[in-house]
Every structure is written in structure tokens, then in C-alpha cells.
Amino acid sequence: MSDPYGQPQPVQPQPVLPQPVQPQPVPPQPGSAPAYAPQPGYVPASGYAPQPERWSSTAAAPAPAGSGGGSPVLANVSFVIGLVLVLLGAIFMLLFPLYYRLDDPYTAIDIAQFVNGGLTAVLGLAAAVTGAIALVRGGRGRGRARASAGLVLGAxxxxTLLVSLLQGIMFQFL
Structure with a gap:
């Protein structure tokens, strides 16, 4: 109903609806990926499918040489133990002819082989384990070659110890 005297009617307040926020375009940074991404299955008019980027500024850069997480101490320990193994084997072989000058050479040879085998087992296991740990912890850091050498010498x-034990078992039965 309208007012016959021309009085304006009070205006009913309309509820204010929130307007959707339009994202503002961000200017691309130098060296960054393009702001658009092709839809899956999109093939350009040239007929060639888009290739993935091979380099991105956000990708993790490879660690520089010598910045591995591990310390080279285990690698050095493994390498030194491997060298001790080699020296122990050389000394045992050089002393071998001297055993024959003894009164009972076969007992001396048996004792020397037992001691050599025990030391080889303990030191070989230590060199192999410390070398493997140094390789796993060290990543691409320093000492990788020494750790590898220690691991290989120990293993x-x-x-060699296992093959010599098998050889001894074969001599018992053949």
C-alpha cells in the first residue's frame, strides 16, 4: 500500500551478500614455472605432447662434493682395518717357511693358522661392517673410496676364510 499523502515509505535493508574474491594475477618470477598448466590429455596443434620440465629452480640442488652427512672417520677405520688384514696375511705367509725348522712344524702351523683365521674373522667382519656403515651414512661425501676399499678388503x-674352511672340510672327507 502506498501512502496517499506522498510520504516515502521506509526502505527495507537488503541483506549484503559477500562477493566472491577474485584472485589477482601474480606476475611470474624469473626462472619459475609458467602460471598455466596444460590439462591432462592436451595435445597442442603441433602434434607433439608437452614435455615435463627438466630443471626447476625449486628442485633440490645436488649437494656439493665433500658435504656428505657422515664423517670420514668410519671410512678411515674400515680402510685401516682392511690394510691390517692384508699385512697380517703377508706376515703369516712370510713366516710360514720358518715353521718347518721347528721340532714339531705341524703343530706350530696349526696354531699359527688358528690364530690367523681368528684374527682374519674378527678384523674382516669389523672392516666389512664399518665400511658398510660408512657408505650408508656418508652419502656422497668424503671417504667413500676408503669406505669402499675397507668393505671390499673385509668381505x-x-x-677367503670361508673357502679355506671348506677346503679343510674337504680334506677331512676325501
Whole structure:
């Protein structure tokens, strides 16, 4: 109903609806990925599918040489133990002819082989384990070559020990 005297009617307040926020375009940074991404299955008019980026400024850069997480101490320990293994084997072989000058050479040889085998087992296991730990902890850091050498020297001495034990078992039965 309208007022016959021309009095304005009070205006009913309309509820204010929130307007959706329009994102503002961000200017691309130098060296960053493009702001658009092709839809899956999109093939440009040229017929070639888009190739993924091979380099991105946000990708993790490889660590510089010598910045591995591990310390080279274990690598050095493994390498030194491997060298001790080699020296122990060389000394045992050089002393071998001297055993024959003894009154009972076969007992002396048996004792020397037992001691050599025990030391080889303990030191070989220590070199292999410390070398493996140094390789796993060290990443691409310093000491990788020494850790590898210690691991290989320790493992090869253990393999040699096992083969010599198998040889002894074969001599018992053949």
C-alpha cells in the first residue's frame, strides 16, 4: 500500500551478500614455472605432447662434493682395518717357511693358522661392517673410496676364510 499523502515509505535493508574474491594475477618470477598448466590429455596443434620440465629452480640442488652427512672417520677405520688384514696375511705367509725348522712344524702351523683365521674373522667382519656403515651414512661425501676399499678388503678376507674352511672340510672327507 502506498501512502496517499506522498510520504516515502521506509526502505527495507537488503541483506549484503559477500562477493566472491577474485584472485589477482601474480606476475611470474624469473626462472619459475609458467602460471598455466596444460590439462591432462592436451595435445597442442603441433602434434607433439608437452614435455615435463627438466630443471626447476625449486628442485633440490645436488649437494656439493665433500658435504656428505657422515664423517670420514668410519671410512678411515674400515680402510685401516682392511690394510691390517692384508699385512697380517703377508706376515703369516712370510713366516710360514720358518715353521718347518721347528721340532714339531705341524703343530706350530696349526696354531699359527688358528690364530690367523681368528684374527682374519674378527678384523674382516669389523672392516666389512664399518665400511658398510660408512657408505650408508656418508652419502656422497668424503671417504667413500676408503669406505669402499675397507668393505671390499673385509668381505674378501671373510670369503677367503670361508673357502679355506671348506677346503679343510674337504680334506677331512676325501
Amino acid at each position: 674378501s678376507s671373510l670369503v
